Amino acid sequence: MAVPVTVAEPAARVRAVSPRHFVRLKLRVMGNNFRGQGWRVALFVVGILVGLWFAAGGFLMFAAPGFADEPRYAVMAAAFGGGVLVLGWLLLPLVFFGVDETLDPARFALLPLSRRTLVTGLFAAALVSVPVFAVLVAVTGLVVSAALLGGAVAGVVAALGVVAGVLLCVAASRAVTSAFATMLRSRRVRDLAAVLLAVVAALLGPLQLVVLAAVRTADWDRLVGVARIVGWTPFGAPWTIGLDVAEGRAWAVPVKLLITAVTIGALLLWWSRSLESAMVGAASAAPAKARQAPTGGAVAQLFPRAVGWARRDRFGALVARECRYWWRDARRRANLITIAVVGIFVPVMVNLGGAGFAVGEEGFEATGDPSPVLLSISMLFVGVLASVTLANQFGFDGSAYAANVVAGVPGRLELRARMTAFSVYVVPMLGVVSLIISGVLGRPEWFGVAAGALLASYGVGLAINGFISVLGAYSLPETSNPFAMNTGSGIAKSMLTLLSMVGSAAAAVPMVVAAGLLGDVWLWLALPVGAAYGVGAALLGAYLAGDVLDRRMPELLSTVTPRR
Amino acid sequence: MTGEHPALALRGLAKQFDGKVAVAGVDLAVPAGSFYGLLGPNGAGKTTTLSMAVGLLRPDHGNAWVLGHDVWGDPVEAKRLLGVMPDGVRLFDRLSGAELLAYHGLLRGMDPAVVDQRAAELLDVLALTDAGRTLVVDYSAGMKKKIGLACALLHGPRLLVLDEPFEAVDPVSAALIRDILHRYVVGGGTVVFSSHVMEVVERLCSHVAILAEGTIKRVGTLAEVRGDRSLEDVFVEVVGGRTATGEELAWLSR
Numbered sequence: 001m002a003v004p005v006t007v008a009e010p011a012a013r014v015r016a017v018s019p020r021h022f023v024r025l026k027l028r029v030m031g032n033n034f035r036g037q038g039w040r041v042a043l044f045v046v047g048i049l050v051g052l053w054f055a056a057g058g059f060l061m062f063a064a065p066g067f068a069d070e071p072r073y074a075v076m077a078a079a080f081g082g083g084v085l086v087l088g089w090l091l092l093p094l095v096f097f098g099v100d101e102t103l104d105p106a107r108f109a110l111l112p113l114s115r116r117t118l119v120t121g122l123f124a125a126a127l128v129s130v131p132v133f134a135v136l137v138a139v140t141g142l143v144v145s146a147a148l149l150g151g152a153v154a155g156v157v158a159a160l161g162v163v164a165g166v167l168l169c170v171a172a173s174r175a176v177t178s179a180f181a182t183m184l185r186s187r188r189v190r191d192l193a194a195v196l197l198a199v200v201a202a203l204l205g206p207l208q209l210v211v212l213a214a215v216r217t218a219d220w221d222r223l224v225g226v227a228r229i230v231g232w233t234p235f236g237a238p239w240t241i242g243l244d245v246a247e248g249r250a251w252a253v254p255v256k257l258l259i260t261a262v263t264i265g266a267l268l269l270w271w272s273r274s275l276e277s278a279m280v281g282a283a284s285a286a287p288a289k290a291r292q293a294p295t296g297g298a299v300a301q302l303f304p305r306a307v308g309w310a311r312r313d314r315f316g317a318l319v320a321r322e323c324r325y326w327w328r329d330a331r332r333r334a335n336l337i338t339i340a341v342v343g344i345f346v347p348v349m350v351n352l353g354g355a356g357f358a359v360g361e362e363g364f365e366a367t368g369d370p371s372p373v374l375l376s377i378s379m380l381f382v383g384v385l386a387s388v389t390l391a392n393q394f395g396f397d398g399s400a401y402a403a404n405v406v407a408g409v410p411g412r413l414e415l416r417a418r419m420t421a422f423s424v425y426v427v428p429m430l431g432v433v434s435l436i437i438s439g440v441l442g443r444p445e446w447f448g449v450a451a452g453a454l455l456a457s458y459g460v461g462l463a464i465n466g467f468i469s470v471l472g473a474y475s476l477p478e479t480s481n482p483f484a485m486n487t488g489s490g491i492a493k494s495m496l497t498l499l500s501m502v503g504s505a506a507a508a509v510p511m512v513v514a515a516g517l518l519g520d521v522w523l524w525l526a527l528p529v530g531a532a533y534g535v536g537a538a539l540l541g542a543y544l545a546g547d548v549l550d551r552r553m554p555e556l557l558s559t560v561t562p563r564r
Numbered sequence: 565m566t567g568e569h570p571a572l573a574l575r576g577l578a579k580q581f582d583g584k585v586a587v588a589g590v591d592l593a594v595p596a597g598s599f600y601g602l603l604g605p606n607g608a609g610k611t612t613t614l615s616m617a618v619g620l621l622r623p624d625h626g627n628a629w630v631l632g633h634d635v636w637g638d639p640v641e642a643k644r645l646l647g648v649m650p651d652g653v654r655l656f657d658r659l660s661g662a663e664l665l666a667y668h669g670l671l672r673g674m675d676p677a678v679v680d681q682r683a684a685e686l687l688d689v690l691a692l693t694d695a696g697r698t699l700v701v702d703y704s705a706g707m708k709k710k711i712g713l714a715c716a717l718l719h720g721p722r723l724l725v726l727d728e729p730f731e732a733v734d735p736v737s738a739a740l741i742r743d744i745l746h747r748y749v750v751g752g753g754t755v756v757f758s759s760h761v762m763e764v765v766e767r768l769c770s771h772v773a774i775l776a777e778g779t780i781k782r783v784g785t786l787a788e789v790r791g792d793r794s795l796e797d798v799f800v801e802v803v804g805g806r807t808a809t810g811e812e813l814a815w816l817s818r
Contacts, residue, residue, distance in 0.1 A: 297679075298665050317666070317671050555622065557621075
C-alpha cells in the first residue's frame with residue numbers, strides 16, 4: 001500500500017471516441033438481432049427489396065427530366081420531389097414507421113461522452129440504414145439529370161448537393177423525433193399526441209387526392225415559379241444546385257449550400273439539446289389531478305355506461321374491460337379514429353367519382369355515376385377496414401393477457417366479448433357512415449344497401465380476424481417512445497393485414513352480387529340480410545376460432561409478450 | 565379435502581428456449597398449509613418453473629398438479645383453486661385499482677356483491693383506497709405489487725403462487741404484504757413464492773427449495789436445508805460462484 005496516490009492516469013491516455021465506434025456498434029447490434037432468427041433476416045431482405053423498388057422509382061422520376069431534356073420539369077422534380085423527401089423524413093417517423101431505436105441515446109447517459117461526440121456519433125449511426133440507402137439511390141437521379149442538362153460540372157455539384165440533402169433529411173428526422181419523444185415523456189401528453197397524429201395520418205390520404213386533383217388543373221408556369229422559390233428554402237436548396245449550374249447560375253451554389261449547412265447545424269444543435277433531456281430521463285409526469293372520488297362499488301366502476309346493459313358476469317366483465325381499453329389505450333383509440341375518418345372519406349371519394357373529382361373554378365364538382373353496386377363495394381372496403389383493426393387484438397394486451405389465461409377464460413367467450421366490445425364503438429360509427437353517404441349521394445333510400453353491406457363485411461371481417469388474431473399475433477413494443485416499433489414488425493403487420501382484408505372482402509362479395517342482380521328488392525332486403533349475414537359470420541367465427549384459442553392460450557401469451 | 569394431495573406437485577417439468585435449457589426437470593411437492601420459498605439466483609429458471617406450474621407456459625415435458633388437479637389436463641378446476649401474481653407481467657393497467665379488482669372477480673365467476681365487498685376491503689387494507697380513480701399504470705412499483713396481490717387473493721384461492729412479490733417494494737409495503745401472506749397461511753392457505761432475498765425467505769418460510777441452472781439443488785423444511793448455518797451460506801455453496809475477491813482489483817483501493 002505504499003503506492004503514492006498522486007500518480008493519476010494522464011488524461012491523454014483516454015482514447016477519443018469517434019463516430020466510427022457508433023457505426024460499428026450499430027452494425028453489431030443489428031447483426032446480433034438477426035442471430036438465430038431466420039424470419040428476421042427474411043424480413044430485412046424484404047425491407048431491402050422494397051427499399052430498392054422505391055429507390056428505383058424515385059431514380060427514374062428524378063432522372064427523367066434529364067433524359068427528356070426538360071429543364072423546367074427538372075426544376076420542379078428537384079424542388080418538389082426533394083421537398084417531399086425532406087417533409088417525409090420529418091413527418092413519417094412520427095406517424096407511421098417509428099424511429100429506428102437500435103441505439104437508444106438513454107443507454108449512453110452514464111458514459112463520459114461530450115454532447116458533440118454523442119450527436120455526431122449517433123448521427124453517423126443513423127446514416128447506416130436501409131431508408132437512407134434507398135433515398136441515396138433515388139436522388140442519384142438528380143445527379144444524372146443535372147449532368148445530362150449541364151455537363152460534368154453540374155453533375156459533380158449536384159452530387160455534392162444530393163449528399164448534403166440526405167444529411168439534411170436524417171438530421172431533420174432525428175431532431176424532430178427526439179424533441180417529440182422528450183416532450184411526450186408524460187403518458188397523458190403522449191396519448192393525446194398519438195391520437196392527434198393518427199388524425200393527421202388518416203387525413204393524409206384524402207389530402208393527397210385533393211392535391212393530385214389540384215396539380216392536374218394547375219398552371220405549369222406558376223408551378224415552376226413556386227418550385228424556384230422552394231429551391232431557396234432548406235427543403236429544396238440542396239437538391240437544386242446542380243440545375244443552377246446547368247442554368248448558368250453558379251453563384252447560387254455556395255449560397256444554397258450555406259443554407260443547407262446552416263439548417264443541418266441548427267437541427268443537430270436542436271437534437272443535442274433534446275438529447276440531453278432524453279438521456280437524463282427526468283420523467284416529468286404530470287401531477288395527478290385531484291380526480292373526483294369514485295362512486296359506487298368496484299363492479300359499478302368497471303362498467304362504462306355504454307355497456308350498462310351487460311350482465312355482471314364473465315362476459316360482461318370482458319366486454320366492459322375491452323370497452324374501457326378501446327378508449328383509454330392510445331394505440332387503440334388512434335385506430336378507432338382512423339376508422340372514423342377513412343370510413344367517411346373513402347366512400348365519399350369513390351361514390352362521388354374519384355376520377356371526376358376535380359378542383360375547378362366552380363369548386364368541387366362531382367361527376368361519375370353512383371350505383372348500389374359501387375356503393376356496396378366502397379362499403380365493403382370500410383367494413384373490412386374496420387374489422388381488420390382486430391387482427392392483432394391480443395397484441396394490444398401484451399403480457400397483461402396472462403390474467404385471462406390464469407383465470408381460464410374459454411376461448412369462445414373471450415372472442416365473443418372482444419367482438420361485442422369493439423362493436424359497441426364501431427356499429428354506431430358504421431350507422432353514421434351509412435347515413436352520411438346516403439345523404440351526400442342524395443339517395444336516402446340507399447341507406448339500407450350501405451348499412452347492409454357494411455354490417456356484412458364487418459361481421460365477416462370479425463370472423464376472419466378472430467382467426468388471424470389467434471394464429472398470427474405478434475408483440476407490440478412496450479417503450480416510452482410511442483413511435484418506436486420493432487424492426488420488421490411493420491412488414492409482418494402489413495402482410496397479415498393484407499391477408500385478412502382480401503379474405504374478408506372475398507367473403508362479403510355476395511352482398512355486391514346481390515346488389516347488382518336483385519335491383520329494387522335489394523333496397524329493402526339489404527339491411528336485414530346483411531345484418532344477419534354479418535352477425536352469423538361473426539358468431540361462427542368466434543365459435544371456430546375460440547376452439548383454436550382454447551388449445552393455444554399459453555402459446556398466444558408468449559407470442560404477444562414483448563421480448564426482453 | 566386437501567389432506568391427501570400436496571397443494572402443488574411438479575413432476576419432471578422441463579423447458580427449452582431456442583435450444584437453451586431453461587428448466588431441466590423439476591420435481592417438487594409443496595405440502596398444503598406450507599409457506600414455500602423458491603430460491604435461486606437470477607436466471608435459475610424460477611419464473612419459467614412457476615409459469616409452467618400455473619398454466620401460463622406449456623412445458624416440454626412433465627406435469628403439474630394443484631391439489632390433485634392436473635393443471636394441463638383439468639385446467640378449469642386447477643385454476644379455480646389457484647391465485648397467481650406473475651412477475652414482470654403487466655396488469656390490465658389502464659384500469660383503476662377498483663376496476664381491475666372487479667374485472668378479476670367477475671372473470672373468476674364471482675357474485676358481483678361479493679366482489680364489491682371484498683374489493684373495498686382489500687383496497688382499504690392495502691392502503692390503495694386513496695389512489696381513487698388513478699389508473700394502475702400510474703401507480704408506483706410497490707402499489708402495483710399490492711394491487712397484483714389483491715387480484716390474486718380476491719377469489720379466495722387455496723394456493724397462492726407469487727413470483728418475486730418483494731421485488732422493488734418499500735419496507736412498509738413489504739411488511740404489509742408479509743402480514744397478509746402470514747394470515748393467509750395461518751388460515752389454511754398455501755403460499756409458494758420465488759425470491760432471491762434470503763432475509764425474507766428465512767423469516768417467512770416453513771419450506772425452502774433452492775433452484776439453480778434449471779434443477780432443484782436442495783429441498784426440504786427451512787431447518788433441514790439450513791442446518792446450523794445461515795441460509796445465505798448454504799445458498800452460496802449450492803449455487804457456487806465467487807463471493808470474495810483476491811489479488812485483482814488492487815486499483816480500487818488507493
